[in-house]
Amino acid sequence: MYDIHGLNEECGLFGIWNHTESAHLTYMGLQSLQHRGQEGAGIVCSNGQNLIGERGLGLLTEALSQQDLATFQGYQHAIGHVRYATSGNKGIENIQPFLYHFYDMSVGVCHNGNLINAQSLRKELEQQGAIFHSSSDTEVIMHLIRRSKQPTFESALTESLCTIKGGFTFALLTKDALYGAVDPNAIRPLVVGKLQTGEYVIASETCAIDVLGGEFVRDIHAGEYVVINDDGIRVESYTTETTTAISAMEYIYFARPDSTIAGKNVHAVRKMSGKRLAEESPVEDADMVIGVPNSSLSAATGYAEAMNLPYEMGLIKNQYVARTFIQPTQELREQGVRVKLSAVKDIVHGKNIVMVDDSIVRGTTSKRIVRLLKDAGAKSVHVRIASPEFMFPSFYGIDVSTTAELISANKSPEEIKDYIEAESLAYLSVDGLIESIGIDEDVPYHGLCVESFTGDYPAGLYDYEERYFASLSERQKAFLAQNTQYFDKAGNQYV
């Protein structure tokens, strides 16, 4: 239910080298990544000499017209971006890719994730005379590259990648090459694919490769970057200080079910998490299992199969409603919820229901859905969450960066159950999550970033540190004190 409860990955990236229809393929690739950002989109293309770009607000179809694509005729290299914008940063000037024209070169750049030391870097750079034109973190890396004393663009890029911190991926385009880079923990994903006609593409998710009929080549791993140019493809490491910690959130609700991250298909992971959830927290006397569309449907079918219960379409999501008007009255606002999501009376009436959702952030959405079901006549609603309690903010590219938003920062499952007026409530365990995903690297959490469930931040906190510690709730503090298994003696991430 990522489109309702306000958890949002910040962006989707795509890049392609040397295809006569580079802009059209980028457009298609971005369409398959549209779930990663609906507030704006853009494409920058190169013909090996010049770089040109177009960008716009809204969904891809609103942001870029067929006429825009026509201007790219004859440009065979491209990068593209779809963007999720946090409130207050919605101007066109923040829409990526950014395109920079210098006296000696042109560069297109776009970015996914969050730089946690951007603010301090920005201030430092401004004190040296740098001028920023957007509120986006993405500009920081361009300034670092241009101020680097390194002799080549590539060496300046690697130097800059070592300076920035957080969870991020970048795509950059010059007249000479296409670059893709991943943070030292591989928190945010980036993959390489190859089209049937031999050209290489990079993308935030494998679904963008599939859409083009291409083949998956490899993930870009922690601390790596890829260079694609007329000589072919080359993957390098810009740092050796890496620890794989892939965002578990990508599996839980960001990524498309047909994408595969680190070898694990997202739908399969979700279905498995539903099965595991059934094992951990069965509901004995239920009549059916329903999932909250769309991101929880896989988990719900897993739960239903494991429990041998019917899986029913008890909630319908209106596929046409992306946005709704601000309604003038409270009555209308409540009805507005039903416009987006409605309970199917004839299915749920008089029934004992297991409602599977992917997560609970603020709790308001869950409360609303339980109410929908009960208004439609459900006898009981047992809520099962296919991820652990969301207790800690994320700073690595998810739009949940304050404790105040998180109901689990302050309330126990029992209290939340009461708040959302469910008959019962249970979460998947952290181990259950890790095992359902099934990555088996010999690093903490077997290669996952589960910071929101454990308070263990693999890439550190930097500019957010002070604010984070100042805002810890009593429940969060107690959790950290009790769950020392997540940390070594120095309070660092458990190995």
Added chain:
Amino acid sequence: MYDIHGLNEECGLFGIWNHTESAHLTYMGLQSLQHRGQEGAGIVCSNGQNLIGERGLGLLTEALSQQDLATFQGYQHAIGHVRYATSGNKGIENIQPFLYHFYDMSVGVCHNGNLINAQSLRKELEQQGAIFHSSSDTEVIMHLIRRSKQPTFESALTESLCTIKGGFTFALLTKDALYGAVDPNAIRPLVVGKLQTGEYVIASETCAIDVLGGEFVRDIHAGEYVVINDDGIRVESYTTETTTAISAMEYIYFARPDSTIAGKNVHAVRKMSGKRLAEESPVEDADMVIGVPNSSLSAATGYAEAMNLPYEMGLIKNQYVARTFIQPTQELREQGVRVKLSAVKDIVHGKNIVMVDDSIVRGTTSKRIVRLLKDAGAKSVHVRIASPEFMFPSFYGIDVSTTAELISANKSPEEIKDYIEAESLAYLSVDGLIESIGIDEDVPYHGLCVESFTGDYPAGLYDYEERYFASLSERQKAFLAQNTQYFDKAGNQYV
């Protein structure tokens, strides 16, 4: 899969009487009916004295702005419309509701379905000096009403309803009342609901009532119309020559799964049809069942449950892609298909698959989806269609009115199986469909209109008759000759 294979109900209607937020509620009601038409929308409101209206092209959110709604402040009665437009009729002048201002009254009118004698009525009216301003059938009824010698608007309306033929529903608004009317076979649906605060609404589907938190009151039956005014609600019959024949297509793919038509929930009907399909045409050695999103998912879960097979998300529909650009090359066009719908490699690779779809019209979409699955590595694809062979055109409000479009008009299941390159292909039987829906009226087909499967047209053919008989294929003729059970001796509909 109504959004891909070109089968389209023509419209959705909504009406409300005496609510201070009539325009906002109509907007919400129309949002829940958006699946019935995405080419245009409009609202006409009355304050008991004047009628005013707004309309526009595109999705509701594009057609009507919040500012448009604001102009309706203080107007407590409303009708609204979402429209599916056939090619060539896309101008704003065809967007409904139509609003007529006469010297003695004003009328808003909108319409769902198709009048099969509109062309001859129109010519007749024009010969008498009538002037039409759109290519829409809807104008015909207004001319009939205005030329009627009947003393009241209501009697002129009933007279006019007796003159027009086909499958239709109408909503009309005057300063004095809201009217809703249904054709003499109830081919197209119309329901009455009641809000918690006591106001009455009418709508094409019950989901529009649910969205407003209202209660279902009743279906408007064949040959009935409803009048809602300050005195309350009243249902009348304008003709006694009625035979219930509800369009089976509404259950098969038009209606939303959460709607209930004639007491039968659409999702439940579809699930049941999937189960019945499993009984009639099981696939023995399959690994999983997948549905073609979105309209076939219910049937697929039914098939899976009946066969005790896993139900998997093997095909993903991109929820953001309503329209795609015309692609300049064949290669791009083929990739364009994958943008809308993609197969999940990690799910289907190496598997024997049952692919459940709601219908096959031209066969091109089915062929494409089978190909998608096989390209993704499926070992075998067994196609199961949750409705009978679509052999005959429809003239009652579905956009399939020529034999040439229908693959089943010319090819047997065996031939189609080869064409779509599936391992096997089977359809639900006509009896299976009728029993899955489960309406049990003592009339032909137990109260359903199954003309596309039997060639039996309950409301006749009128203006289409000549063209229909002239274009019958050999296979259609043979079917009609063999299946005399569908007709009585006079060649009329079997009772």
Added chain:
Amino acid sequence: MYDIHGLNEECGLFGIWNHTESAHLTYMGLQSLQHRGQEGAGIVCSNGQNLIGERGLGLLTEALSQQDLATFQGYQHAIGHVRYATSGNKGIENIQPFLYHFYDMSVGVCHNGNLINAQSLRKELEQQGAIFHSSSDTEVIMHLIRRSKQPTFESALTESLCTIKGGFTFALLTKDALYGAVDPNAIRPLVVGKLQTGEYVIASETCAIDVLGGEFVRDIHAGEYVVINDDGIRVESYTTETTTAISAMEYIYFARPDSTIAGKNVHAVRKMSGKRLAEESPVEDADMVIGVPNSSLSAATGYAEAMNLPYEMGLIKNQYVARTFIQPTQELREQGVRVKLSAVKDIVHGKNIVMVDDSIVRGTTSKRIVRLLKDAGAKSVHVRIASPEFMFPSFYGIDVSTTAELISANKSPEEIKDYIEAESLAYLSVDGLIESIGIDEDVPYHGLCVESFTGDYPAGLYDYEERYFASLSERQKAFLAQNTQYFDKAGNQYV
């Protein structure tokens, strides 16, 4: 100053037959007629078989795009329209040409002027079952034509032209011919031109012919219509009851200075009226003459030449400001006036000024301009109006149809002089106006319609009669009683 004081001709017409670039030429012709209407524009084209049209709101450049014109490729016949809309009728449904598709033919129609019996005709037609789709008078003629029992379109048209009353011109297009018609008094103008390549055009003003490099052929006279088709051109009379009475307002401010009406160039007429005004009402001790831009500049140069005074640019009109925002405060509203028109301090400071304007309708604009000049330091302002007192409403296509708007209906020149705070005020005499225009037909007022200055309505009053007589002011009544020279004994127009 037609763009400020609210006197507005209602429309401009154009038509062309048999030119491969008919739509482009119509567009250019309409551009030259843009001063006759800025609220909407449209074009209807025919290829000899089909008629198609495009229309839109706003200036021509806003209403019709280059892409719209491209759709007319291959259509060699066209009519076009620019429209002035009175408040409350601004919807797209009122934008002309109207395009009607009947079972037996298609017709495009557009109209300039005002039908004074439209309301009663409309009611009569509606009582017979007719349905109107706009609030425009133009539809009336289409209904009359379609209901006519006449055997041909042309005879039905002439019958209909005899039924309607007022000041009007029409352009109609069928697949067979282009028609242009003029009212029985020739109140509104219509001319025929011939392009260098031999094709005929019709237009509201000669400037539209000049723009295309064509030659003026002839005026369409009172009660005439022209038919242009593949056989050539033919002018006919639909009635013999005609009296030429060309609207003097066309010369005073509607028409473009480069247009010629009835053989008299508009600029030359205005300059002559300025000279005559100088003879009738000289200002002895003035330092300079200034005109109110743009429509009074010709008259001002005439006045200056006759008085041998310098003609100066003492008022500047902002050529970019068509519309201004509604300003939130009174202070801003007053400054808004200066945005449109500003006095040139360095020209007018300390000077005695003759300010020439074309007319005074409400008086508010004149008051404002005198104030502008005095604020800029003018020592004295002597206002000279190049037309007589505007005492009576017009019903023949000028947007001044109520007595209440007319300052001269209630105030004498002396009172108005005080109101506008000028040092002196004088008007051109009715004879001076008639002689300046110089048409010398042996009919009342030598062939002019001067109803607003004399109360003598050559085409009668019809639907307006009751309202007109009920609202006559004391000053109007006194004028009518004294100026019996304008009427014969029966109170009819003086011959």
Added chain:
Amino acid sequence: MYDIHGLNEECGLFGIWNHTESAHLTYMGLQSLQHRGQEGAGIVCSNGQNLIGERGLGLLTEALSQQDLATFQGYQHAIGHVRYATSGNKGIENIQPFLYHFYDMSVGVCHNGNLINAQSLRKELEQQGAIFHSSSDTEVIMHLIRRSKQPTFESALTESLCTIKGGFTFALLTKDALYGAVDPNAIRPLVVGKLQTGEYVIASETCAIDVLGGEFVRDIHAGEYVVINDDGIRVESYTTETTTAISAMEYIYFARPDSTIAGKNVHAVRKMSGKRLAEESPVEDADMVIGVPNSSLSAATGYAEAMNLPYEMGLIKNQYVARTFIQPTQELREQGVRVKLSAVKDIVHGKNIVMVDDSIVRGTTSKRIVRLLKDAGAKSVHVRIASPEFMFPSFYGIDVSTTAELISANKSPEEIKDYIEAESLAYLSVDGLIESIGIDEDVPYHGLCVESFTGDYPAGLYDYEERYFASLSERQKAFLAQNTQYFDKAGNQYV
């Protein structure tokens, strides 16, 4: 005729401090400066704490909506800009004012004119790591300010103003003050005004002060800048190396006739130049004088008065046509000219005409107008140009920077006369121009910049030098060799 022949001032500036309606007044001020740029507009406002801005493409009314202005409610300080864009730089990112948000302050900045060392400064800055986001010169000054080691914003600004070269004015807004600056030659104008309510404004022309009912306070002179803040107003010099050289082009056609520059009203100057032209180059046997609208009308009336000839409106400019479509055929393109400008047949037919224009740049427009007049029947056309031969490119803010565009760079008046097919052609002398303007400073050309007529560039050439000398034509070289009076022995500007 600045809107046809491609001579364009680059921009208009406006600024206001401490008025509750600052945005509305800026909007009005910009409307009066719209003639200085129609390709884009913007406003930046401050409430003493934050700066916010809006900008858009097109005319002011297209670029900024009433809703945009509403967002500035409560912001009492503002700067605004209208922009003329040279081809290829039409993106929104070049629309000013630019608004920069730094960690320590925010700055709004806009600019009129051209920096002739911008290219070299830009390269130098980029080599130091600076990143530019537009192709506009305006960014350069912001980078200079931010990199300055000066302790205050004001001292950094003055340092930066000393670094840039050319003809320019700047308006800058911080939360503390409004700044306006003028180049060391005062080539481009900037004035200070005071509203009746006491607030100060700055503007490119006095007409923007008049529009607000304010009083002219003073010109900002060469090398000066003004600071307006809560303490009042203060004018400072940032350099003592100044020589007044006001662009003569401002008088000839850029500025509005009602503006006053350096104490000289533009209309009066133009009228005087027409009189002087009559003295220098009378036409003996002419019937009338006509001006090319709009910028040559003042000069034409001056010529007419001096010769005691009638001043006639022989050419009409279509006030509604800002832009025209690209016409598909040569025939249509030629007719397109007449849409913008048409000759009045009834005025000019059979007449000997003096046609006064402000300048000849490429000659194509003059040729076209002479043709228009002759096609309309003119017997002879004597062209009189109210400025000297336009022989040399301008680099100080006029869009004529290549020799290739200038017909006078290669052709003598006699040759041009033949080219444009006029009966005679004469230009105003350089002395005649200087004396008509009448500034009487004791500096070269009495304080004017007449580089385009003399090849004498008061602010030097810098980045343009090489290109300029490489492209000198034979005629230009000969002129420079003969007219040594314009230079001292070192080849520098004559004192």
